Amino acid sequence: MAPTEHDFLALVKQISLLGMNLALIDWDSHTNLPQDGASFRGELSGYVSGQELALRTGSEMKTFIDYFTAHPEALDEKGTQVLRLVKKDFDLNHDIPAADYAAYQQVISDAQQVWEQARVAQDFSLLQPYLEKIVAFKKQFIPYWKRGQATDYDVLLDQFEPGMTVAQLDPIMATLKAGIHQIRHTLATRGTQPRTDFMSRAVPEDVQEQVVRDTVTRLGYDFKKGNLSRSTHPFTVALDRGDARITNRYGIHDFQMSLLGGIHEAGHGLYLQNINPTYDYTPLADAPSMGMHESQSLFNEIFIGRNAAFWQGEYGRFQAATGRLFTDIDEPTFYRGFMATKPTLIRTEADPLTYPLHIVVRYELEKALFNGETTVAELPALWRQKYQEYLGITPANDTEGILQDIHWAGGDLGYFPTYLLGQLYAAQFYHAMSQELPVTDLLASGDYAPITQWRRSHIHWLGASLTPQTLIKQVTGEPLNPRYWLDWMTTTFEKAYQVTE
Amino acid sequence: MAPTEHDFLALVKQISLLGMNLALIDWDSHTNLPQDGASFRGELSGYVSGQELALRTGSEMKTFIDYFTAHPEALDEKGTQVLRLVKKDFDLNHDIPAADYAAYQQVISDAQQVWEQARVAQDFSLLQPYLEKIVAFKKQFIPYWKRGQATDYDVLLDQFEPGMTVAQLDPIMATLKAGIHQIRHTLATRGTQPRTDFMSRAVPEDVQEQVVRDTVTRLGYDFKKGNLSRSTHPFTVALDRGDARITNRYGIHDFQMSLLGGIHEAGHGLYLQNINPTYDYTPLADAPSMGMHESQSLFNEIFIGRNAAFWQGEYGRFQAATGRLFTDIDEPTFYRGFMATKPTLIRTEADPLTYPLHIVVRYELEKALFNGETTVAELPALWRQKYQEYLGITPANDTEGILQDIHWAGGDLGYFPTYLLGQLYAAQFYHAMSQELPVTDLLASGDYAPITQWRRSHIHWLGASLTPQTLIKQVTGEPLNPRYWLDWMTTTFEKAYQVTE
Incomplete structure (x- = not known):
């Protein structure tokens, strides 16, 4: 039987749910994860990422892409737009030999740790061999x-x-x-x-946070569809359009950083x-x-x-x-x-x-x-x-x-x-x-x-x-x-x- | 080839990771989920629950259970203990016809909503037919x-x-x-x-929270392996032993409830x-x-x-x-x-x-x-x-x-x-x-x-x-x-x- 747009979008939805899941895991890792949970979190994150990548690059997806590329008339406008994006993603992730891709993943995982050490040592030469790889x-x-x-x-x-x-x-x-x-x-x-x-001038962090909250609300950020937490580096993570979360940081002597940082993230949100x-x-x-x-x-x-x-x-x-x-x-x-x-x-x-x-x-x-x-x-x-x-x-x-x-x-x-x-x-x-x-x-x-x-x-x-x-x-x-x-x-x-x- | 304990525990680990994932989703739903994220969250939760149930009750699990029940000598002490628990879980969830189990799930989902309505109406008769089912x-x-x-x-x-x-x-x-x-x-x-x-007497909520935090720390709850958030009803959720989170609620005129509630959850943690x-x-x-x-x-x-x-x-x-x-x-x-x-x-x-x-x-x-x-x-x-x-x-x-x-x-x-x-x-x-x-x-x-x-x-x-x-x-x-x-x-x-x- 020929693949249908309905089944294609059902697979795309699974990938989307796994992406939502990874977004939550990531947000939580930066806002609430206790120190000793880190190694368990790494396992969870790796497992869910693996599931997501498998669906994005697997044989089921390939079948859909091949069929709808040959039969564009079988998709409506939305399906066509989705196909364009998943095909690009598939091509990016699929052709590379799996062993090489895994080796690359290992290098960037190592490199990010070495980067921390190199920063402490103020010495680029530590990172150099990793960056060369x-x-x-x-x-x-x-x-x-x-x-x-x-x-x-x-x-x-x-x-x-x-x-x-x-x-x-x-x-x-x-x-x-x-x-x-x-x-x-x-x-x-x-x-x-x-x-x-x-x-x-010293502006208490709670005051800064309240100013950010009020300002971004007036600028249209909807707290029924998001929230504002604290993290070391500000970021936005969208689980979905009903849950587009922002984070911010506060420096008691740097209200400008906090205020503009919060307004920035609210723009993403x-x-x-x-x-x-x-x-x-x-x-x-x-x-x-x-x-x-x-x-x-x-x-x-x-x-x-x-x-x-x-x-x-x-x-x-x-x-x-x-x-x-x-x-x-x-x-x-x-x-x-x-x-x-x-x-x-x-x-x-x-x-x-x-x-x-x-x-x-x-x-x-x-x-x-x-x-x-x-x-x-x-x-x-x-x-x-x-x-x-x-x-x-x-x-x-x-x-x-x-x-x-x-x-x-x-x-x-x-x-x-x-x-x-x-x-x-x-x-x-x-x-x-x-x-x-x-x-x-x-x-x-x-x-x-x-x-x-x-x-x-x-x-x-x-x-x-x-x-x-x-x-x-x-x-x-x-x-x-x-x-x-x-x-x-x-x-x-x-x-x-x-x-x- | 005969199933090995190693492969059996690898499947059990996948189930454990999905359980960790569900625990995080559940914790977040009660602490940080914005209003408009609820329907998306329901889809995510259903998807991950479905994956977990499928592994717990699937054919791969059945193969392991059947084999190791017949060959208990193939498991070490830990494997034997794990088998006892997963077998009990399997039996609980596997034998019931899937259509009946789905109908039951629907009834308890409906019943919990009707329960809310019945509480507002102060009328058990609204819930009665659901409870009968x-x-x-x-x-x-x-x-x-x-x-x-x-x-x-x-x-x-x-x-x-x-x-x-x-x-x-x-x-x-x-x-x-x-x-x-x-x-x-x-x-x-x-x-x-x-x-x-x-x-x-009115004790400010922040003071209550600080008392709880100090007290549970002295009682051995380790904040390197957990955290304390606020939710409508206090609960504990263990993602893993490095991340056993507790929540609490605070009533300005009921410090006893807040204090004992926090100490209670810290005992679970x-x-x-x-x-x-x-x-x-x-x-x-x-x-x-x-x-x-x-x-x-x-x-x-x-x-x-x-x-x-x-x-x-x-x-x-x-x-x-x-x-x-x-x-x-x-x-x-x-x-x-x-x-x-x-x-x-x-x-x-x-x-x-x-x-x-x-x-x-x-x-x-x-x-x-x-x-x-x-x-x-x-x-x-x-x-x-x-x-x-x-x-x-x-x-x-x-x-x-x-x-x-x-x-x-x-x-x-x-x-x-x-x-x-x-x-x-x-x-x-x-x-x-x-x-x-x-x-x-x-x-x-x-x-x-x-x-x-x-x-x-x-x-x-x-x-x-x-x-x-x-x-x-x-x-x-x-x-x-x-x-x-x-x-x-x-x-x-x-x-x-x-x-x-």
Whole structure:
């Protein structure tokens, strides 16, 4: 008997349930797992991951994919979209010899532990042999993954941002480097450095958490469909659209980190809470790419959370929530302090203006590595050289340099550009929204509902039914264009730095 | 090829991992699940339960059971113990026709919802038809389950307390009824009613939680192997011995409930944290019965938490933790108030002296139902009559009467006696321990470690490797004997009520 769409979607639902299960296991591991439960948790996690991978790459799935690829007329529109995604996933995971894939998994598991040790020792050379093995495995796997991409690195980019290429990214990176240089030069030569002393005033963690809770609720995050917990690193995990959880951390002397971190995660959560229910239990109930996912968290964090109009409305609430702590600071002074920009060695501590330069460094190193222009051994020197060139600072050791991110040790090569793409997508969405809504007035008045509704209907509702390229074009009328990001940053920072002609 | 113990235990480990998974899902459902996640959670829970049941009752398990039953020499001691438990579970779940079992599952799912409605309406007649169906299903299933038990109700008792029978319980219940009547008569005629007004003083919930956390830590609950969360009803869930979580609830005007509730759950947690690691990933990593599990929570709650010596040591800490709230109450006055006994309509609100009478009522009704002496329709009248006879009070409506517990609607018939057995086991353990350790001195001095260590080595470490009957005999030198419970209650309450000759 011929396979039916109904049976195909039943298998897809099982995979989705196992994904939900893994999301819960992962969330709990970061929020509630007691120390001595770790080894048991590893067994559980491995067992459920194994079940999930077996279904995603097994013979039953292969039968469905082969049949529906040959008989596309047997699927309706939703089935067709699901097929596109599961087929891509199948191809990614299926062709590689199982023994090689297992060996690779072992290397990234070891590498992440060695990464911790290397950080303590401040010594990249400890990690180097592991990273060399990871790169060698990736180079071995790329031919299995390649589907006509122009370069090997394009293959890796495509795994996190489908359709993204070096050909698109190279000019974008060049434009950003020049544009950011220009803005920073303007601020340094014609701007007024904001007062920032009050930014480290002690705000109790419970107060910070309550501010985050209130703010993200007003920004549309629905606590009937999620919750807010504490973890070492903030993250969002979507079990399903009725349970899109966020976590946050609080630093008593760093309310800005906590506040923007919470608003950021709530952007991810908002996305997942508002996907079309038709897509439940399929891979369509997700963002179409990592970059697009980040576009919604960064829209929250930067284009709302660092928007002058937003703080005009919010600052009174913030003052009230923090008692008498900020009564001596008026709103313009507060906002300018909030927007101070300064190059940092650590990517995750960067302000939005300098952040892209951290990504440029990583992008250029990854690209050189996979397109044969450098070796793992040469990376630390290149890292230092590029940080000096682009940001004007040099790490004193590997821990605050090339060892700062776990991504490479975890095998996530080609991932970093999605953080930057998220910013660019967000800026372009913000521009398009501004053509249809009085965004500044809405932000200043605290009436965020029309903004949330716009994002929901134009972006969130669609889930992963469109590719990122199709989505950005459909929503904004043009392909990805870094100009909107540069324009917003120029205007915003020049205003915060009181740049005059 | 003949099945090997290694492969058998690998299957058992898979079942154990799925059980761990279900425990996590259940814990999270009661602590962190947002409202709109409920329907998705139901699907996940059903899927994982289905996987687990399939392994527990599938053909692979049958092959192992058949082979090792015929070739017991092929298993070592641990394998033999595991076989005993999985075979019992297999027999319980396998023989019943699948369609009947599914219909039964549907009835108990419906019945639990109807139970909620019936409670709101204060009307047992709404639940009656569902309970009749549940009883009919049980009567239909009992022949499949029966393994030589003397009465049908014995079959149900055995499912929660292996080996327990009406023949053992009838004289125990009679002894307890008479003994409790005697103690209550003594207190009423020759005792002094304690002052209790201070028992409802407002203690902030966070303070209560901190007191619970400190107290259970001193009583040996290990937060490296568990955690404490809030939920509507307190419970313990053991994912594994490295992750035995407890929850608690807090009532600002009922610190006693919160404190004893937390200590109770920590007793369950303590048990599970201290089972022999050899039993990991097998059903041996659990208590041998529900009653034995309760023996350890009730040991904590009653024989420590209501022990005069314990409060001699703890009251100063309690006073300090609650600020100036109890400075006017001295320790003897506090302890006497803590021990006030009064019949209640609600089982879960009962003090330990009257608690067994609640179980006697339920035991007598269940026994009559299954041994053909009454019908579901007659239960409410019998309930009222027995409450009046044993406790001297009559519920004004079904909600504070026969509808107070969800157990019957959930198909848990034969379960209630385990709560009472837990008390009796605990008293007998306490007596045995007192022969070997200066228990009162240790409690008064706050040096709880020897008590914890005794429980660990005599009871917890053994997991489910012995039957409850073997365990109680091995630890105390004799079979279950309600005399120890009656002796302790007599002495303790007469002292608290200042009974003189």
